[in-house]
Amino acid sequence: MKTRYAIIGAGPTGLGAARRLTELGEKSFVVLEKNSHPGGLAASFTDKKGFTWDIGGHVVFSHYEYYDRLLDELMQGEYIEHLRESWVRALKSWVPYPFQNNIRHLPNQEKWECVRGLLPGERSETTPDNFREWINSIFGKGIAKYFMLPYNYKVWATYPEKMSFSWIGERVSVVDLRSVLKNIILEKDHLSWGPNNKFRFPLKGGTGSIYRKLAATVADHIKYNTQIVSIDQQAKRLTDSEGNMFEYDHLLNTAPIDILTASWLTSPSEQLINAADKLKHNSVIVAGIGLSSSKTDPRCWMYFPENDCPFYRVTNFHNYSPRNTPIPGQGRALMCEVSYSKDKKLDPAKVVQEVEDGLINTTLLSDTERKDIISRWSINVDYGYPIPCLQRDEALQILQPALESMNIYSRGRFGGWKYEVSNMDHSVMQGVEWAQRMINGEPETTYRI
Template identity: 30%
Template sequence: MITTEVLVLGCGWAGITTAYYLLDKGIDVMCIDASTALGGLLRSETHDGFIFDVGGSHIIFSSNEPVLREMLSFLNNNVVTHQRRSFIWLMGTFIPYPLENNLHILPLELRVEVLVSLFESLLQLSREHGLRPSNLREYIIYTFGKEMAKLYLEPYNQKIWKRPLDSIDIDWLSIPGRLPLANWKDIVKSCVGLPTIGYREQATFHYPLSGGIQALYNSVLKKAVAKGLKLVKGVKIKGVKRCRDVWVVNDAFKAKKIISTIPLREIVNLMDAPEDIVKLAERLDYNSVAVIGIALKRKAPNMHWVYVPDEDVVFHRYAWVSNYSPHNVPNPKRHSSLLVEITLSPRDKVLLEPEKLTEKTLNGLKDLGIISESEKEVLFTKVWTHKYGYPVHTFQTNKAREHILKFLSDYGITAVG
């Protein structure tokens, strides 16, 4: 039986960074991952000279300067810096993102409606002392006003969550950067045509110059291995049990401490957990994500990514990842690449039909005028699906998650990621 001080279950980004910082403190660490191709949602693949980030469009940014410096230090000089050029496809045109900072592009009458509805929400909050949003729909309306909610934020979030927005809790909004906050002064300036910059911490972002987003993961992995990380690849975790003062995994690995980065639904089923905890784990809701990579024989437009709230288009976002780095394609003057993201309910059977996902994606891109009807510029496509894409924070799941995390903590397992 192989013995270690700390055993990390899962070796994606959360797992490898946890291992790295523990090793930095002189702690003996082993990482186990079911895949032989490491990287998790930060994995990149190369096909015919095109590099695709299989977990979707990922960039490097943070409002925390020390954290940002640390991430960039891992890459050394293998980094390129961009000023964000992202858009929202709305009313048949590309409006720069965030919408609230670019309202001057909208027709005058609509701008007035947006501004009036925002101040109606602000007045309601000021008059009704103690009034606070209790769900995501109320949060959007109170923060941005009914008109902006109806125009963009409600339809877009509906595509992301696949649930009624009034069933989504808002505790996750306390995490900095998860949803950009509106500044009413910026909205007023935007309505009258004065330029403002929204979501400032993301306005400048970074990306690996070569190797795709996995270059960030690989740089930490290399440093962790140099510090003595013991790495086990291609081993699926089948059982986790407590034997006196040690943990035993798969009857093959023994550790004093376990840190789990695998989904809570999965770790609970791997343990001899009480029936009530198992039932709570079944309540944890999530959405799956499909990522479609498209190689094109044409130059990319001057864009990074585009949000698509249109309910008739299957995807919610697409990204010109060839603009993230010129090394993501064979020749940036003649080639480009797209990553298209589709949120799916776990009950959606289309998750199991890559051909149908590709067909719906290409049809959506045609509808937006991104590719031609003949698809003659499409060289090839790839599809990757991820069962656990987004945790869905409903009121029911939040209580279940709290109980499960407490159970794991009391049992001696730390859950991260």
């Protein structure tokens, strides 16, 4: 098969590219998807008991007019709008998120440690070399100790000293001593920080319903169950596991860039292989605990920095939509995320049981509520988060220009490997902007090399 544009992956980036190519009048393209369904890491699943689960705690918010219009078209008003309510479990207390803005909820001794760490002369004023040093210099030793360091190790499954801080941007709320003291003395909470303070969620079908509908608009161009095994970059030819070949002029890759470089390319240079090897990622197990019983709890999601549970985040997924449970509006769906890596190992066979125990340890469930559990679902995601490790930017500065010289463009959560632009809106727009670059020569603005 010969085509002008080949796209690897029918996740948000690949589908965004396909949709935009169609809008711009381009018909010569194909989307090759290894799974039997679209959505990638934004897919959703319904388990045998009728609970709907996402692959992690996705929420719909946007920085882009194009993405907003696309969502309006796809969801057609069938969504629920939420005001974020999120909390942190620390020191047997529930602290409103962001933790650093609401430390008044901590016990007095730990509250003082957090304040003392913010006082003049307590924080280093030298330029930090890594994420750990950045945390200590921005938040002080108290906030670092009780939340920032343990939580970030838990979510990234990577020691913070092995990470850079160039990705921060709007991802982390920094802290102001004046505001902290004001909130403590006036007993006020600061809750509205962040771009996802207000978000939408599909009424039915989970986040994946968005991308199933998007895929339907370009369905004639998608080939499912197509696993790429090699790319001859000189001949501009893809080969799948069945021996089918696809010739292309331009290639958009949304699969992990390290797999593309080290496993698929024909005879990649040693420089490219070494650069790809510098990229690090964690893995995530999403465990869904479905209960028949209901309980009023307005929280959207909760963060867990401590060791009394394996998960770093739990989402009250039944709050996102009443149709996420078998009987709409009844029961509970607790979606729990657990990370692992070479630096943070676990036994996947024991995770669901450990999650269940952790829900009890953190008071989200009582021991007597075990009898109400009617579903235990899980999915093991090998590529969970692209880690902004110390070598990431250097590696990408080698990989991306070299690939583009071959007419290969690598974008998306793992294709681009930039966590700071891998929300769903970012991911879709990376595909959209790539298509506009190909057809109209417009510069990309979301993903920059």
